[in-house]
Amino acid sequence: xxxxxxxxxxxxxxxxxxxxxxxxxxxxxxxxxxxxxxxxxxxxxxxxxxxxxxxxxxxxxxxxxxxxxxxxxxxxxxxxxxxxxxxxxxxxxxxxxxxxxxxxxxxxxxxxxxxxxxxxxxxxxxxxxxxxxxxxxxxxx
Amino acid sequence: xxxxxxxxxxxxxxxxxxxxxxxxxxxxxxxxxxxxxxxxxxxxxxxxxxxxxxxxxxxxxxxxxxxxxxxxxxxxxxxxxxxxxxxxxxxxxxxxxxxxxxxxxxxxxxxxxxxxxxxxxxxxxxxxxxxxxxxxxxxxxxxxxxxxxxxxxxxxxxxxxxxxxxxxxxxxxxxxxxxxxxxxxxxxxxxxxxxxxxxxxxxxxxxxxxxxxxxxxxxxxxxxxxxxxxxxxxxxxxxxxxxxxxxxxxxxxxxxxxxxxxxxxxxxxxxxxxxxxxxxxxxxxxxxxxxxxxxxxxxxxxxxxxxxxxxxxxxxxxxxxxxxxxxxxxxxxxxxxxxxxxxxxxxxxxxxxxxxxxxxxxxxxxxxxxxxxxxxxxxxxxxxxxxxxxx
Numbered sequence: 001x002x003x004x005x006x007x008x009x010x011x012x013x014x015x016x017x018x019x020x021x022x023x024x025x026x027x028x029x030x031x032x033x034x035x036x037x038x039x040x041x042x043x044x045x046x047x048x049x050x051x052x053x054x055x056x057x058x059x060x061x062x063x064x065x066x067x068x069x070x071x072x073x074x075x076x077x078x079x080x081x082x083x084x085x086x087x088x089x090x091x092x093x094x095x096x097x098x099x100x101x102x103x104x105x106x107x108x109x110x111x112x113x114x115x116x117x118x119x120x121x122x123x124x125x126x127x128x129x130x131x132x133x134x135x136x137x138x139x140x141x
Numbered sequence: 142x143x144x145x146x147x148x149x150x151x152x153x154x155x156x157x158x159x160x161x162x163x164x165x166x167x168x169x170x171x172x173x174x175x176x177x178x179x180x181x182x183x184x185x186x187x188x189x190x191x192x193x194x195x196x197x198x199x200x201x202x203x204x205x206x207x208x209x210x211x212x213x214x215x216x217x218x219x220x221x222x223x224x225x226x227x228x229x230x231x232x233x234x235x236x237x238x239x240x241x242x243x244x245x246x247x248x249x250x251x252x253x254x255x256x257x258x259x260x261x262x263x264x265x266x267x268x269x270x271x272x273x274x275x276x277x278x279x280x281x282x283x284x285x286x287x288x289x290x291x292x293x294x295x296x297x298x299x300x301x302x303x304x305x306x307x308x309x310x311x312x313x314x315x316x317x318x319x320x321x322x323x324x325x326x327x328x329x330x331x332x333x334x335x336x337x338x339x340x341x342x343x344x345x346x347x348x349x350x351x352x353x354x355x356x357x358x359x360x361x362x363x364x365x366x367x368x369x370x371x372x373x374x375x376x377x378x379x380x381x382x383x384x385x386x387x388x389x390x391x392x393x394x395x396x397x398x399x400x401x402x403x404x405x406x407x408x409x410x411x412x413x414x415x416x417x418x419x420x421x422x423x424x425x426x427x428x429x430x431x432x433x434x435x436x437x438x439x440x441x442x443x444x445x446x447x448x449x450x451x452x453x454x455x456x457x458x459x460x461x462x463x464x465x466x467x468x469x470x471x472x473x474x475x476x477x478x479x480x481x482x483x484x485x486x487x488x489x490x491x492x493x494x495x496x497x498x499x500x501x502x503x504x505x506x507x508x509x510x511x512x513x514x515x516x517x518x519x520x521x522x523x524x525x526x527x528x529x530x531x532x
Contacts, residue, residue, distance in 0.1 A: 029455035030494045056269045059498035071173045074214040083319035084365045084375040
């Protein structure tokens with residue numbers, strides 16, 4: 001076996017490995033950081049994370065871009081009906097409760113920059129961000 | 142356009158047309174639809190082959206697999222799925238089906254889909270399984286000596302045209318039962334074939350049409366038990382039977398059993414498959430061994446694996462797997478197999494979550510063959526390094 005051929009291929013692997021290693025130090029999980037959630041939401045998130053990572057990564061639902069409760073209901077119902085999903089009707093209620101919280105948080109995060117832009121410049125605006133997210137506050141309690 | 146270009150282009154054009162057909166009415170009717178997709182780039186390095194070049198016995202170097210899927214919930218009772226894949230075969234139509242659902246317990250699936258078999262089927266997308274390689278029993282083209290072995294027992298995914306009736310039912314809050322029965326075109330092969338012809342079976346250039354008009358039938362039943370709020374167990378059994386030649390004289394039967402445990406985020410999986418494969422015996426000179434007076438017209442291929450996936454941190458999962466393929470029966474002359482051949486593969490690997498939806502997979506494989514190759518070797522080592530993104 002030619003050692004130069006081996007080393008050429010090993011170098012290609014090495015380059016990818018270095019890129020991968022550098023990427024890894026960003027230390028990002030595919031799920032969410034439960035410690036940053038309101039305490040009342042954490043048990044719901046645990047059920048979501050447990051059930052919805054059985055067949056695919058959590059990135060699938062979390063990056064789906066869905067923000068509508070009715071759409072989530074159809075989505076979760078479709079997943080519940082998957083063979084061996086392990087998602088019962090009771091789990092469905094809990095998962096949808098978490099996804100409602102998550103969607104509202106997503107909406108809040110999106111709304112922030114635009115609301116800041118329209119806020120009157122001279123005087124501080126009276127908390128427009130809180131007013132825009134009553135549902136999220138409700139769920140978080 | 143040359144015939145070969147046309148054969149590559151047609152499935153792609155068909156896929157685009159189907160995607161458009163699903164999307165355009167949805168836009169008008171404001172129906173719920175969801176896009177999902179994945180891309181994986183894998184580098185496979187086999188230092189034990191001469192010049193570290195494994196092209197003669199498999200696919201090494203870079204390979205890309207990509208998939209795009211759209212799901213549309215047309216109403217509470219009807220949904221549509223279309224999935225297009227790109228990989229070593231070029232563009233393929235992996236899914237194009239409608240689910241017509243009367244109740245959770247009664248769903249009718251019509252179109253092109255992978256019929257229900259085993260536990261791996263649902264995870265066959267590259268973004269859903271944590272190693273670059275599939276289990277050997279389900280291997281499609283990444284195994285070494287793939288032409289000698291003609292791949293695994295049941296290459297996955299195995300999309301086919303047909304109809305499936307399936308359903309799920311919860312018995313209380315802790316027991317879920319699933320079933321599926323189906324009739325599909327089935328795998329294809331020649332009249333004088335010695336095994337299934339997987340290229341013919343999947344080829345878009347044959348327009349995804351049947352070669353013998355007799356459906357392959359099969360089914361699956363599974364039971365999932367919740368052992369605790371964070372653990373469950375699934376036990377399942379599957380089977381399919383059909384003929385693969387144009388004259389309907391050569392049959393194949395595949396059976397499988399699976400057992401999967403999930404403790405918190407740790408998965409422990411065991412699966413066994415076996416295929417009894419009839420072959421043409423009209424030209425015995427092609428065979429390596431004399432034909433037995435009775436029962437010499439088939440071989441049996443067994444495949445099994447045990448696998449553990451365990452998250453060691455929020456970003457790192459480790460995976461260990463042991464695979465077995467074992468083949469018994471007559472074999473084509475000069476193929477490099479004997480009456481009883483086997484391969485054991487040991488794999489250790491890990492995945493790193495770099496960002497949500499973006500992972501790096503790394504794994505090492507040790508292959509232990511029962512048959513020595515031309516240079517007298519019966520061991521191979523392979524390394525995989527892959528990046529996979531899902532959206």
